[in-house]
Amino acid sequence: MVTHDPETLINAVVCAVIAIRLLTFRRDGGAHVQWAAWLAYCLILATGSVTIRIAMGTYEGTTDPAELFINAVLCVMVLRAKGNVVQLFKVRRGSDA
Structure with a gap:
């Protein structure tokens, strides 16, 4: 790994966690949703490529704090x-709606 920028290294870990969690998802008998499968596939490619490019030293520049924040929020959402x-x-409706 060429970079020593902490934000970039954190971004690589966050993107790796997203990609791994999406890769290990199991439907367990749930219905297959075509658009969700394609979205998950694209997210795996995008986040996985960020991790690989950072690890290989081909990631251009440093990670912007806003980019890191967006990826961290996405990571928390995917984990939840x-x-x-x-x-x-999915939108949750309150009891008073």
Whole structure:
């Protein structure tokens, strides 16, 4: 790894966690949702490529704090949804709605 920038290293870890969690998602008998499968596939490619490019030293520049924040929020959301991309788009309704 060429970079010693802490934000970039944290970004690599966050993106790796996202990609690994999405890769290890199991439907357990749930219905297959085509758009969610494609979205998960694209997210795995995008976040995985960031991790690989940082590890290989081909990541251009340093990580912007806003980029790191967005990736961290996405990571928390993916972990809370247990890797289920459909859950990221479900809206919970309050009892007074």
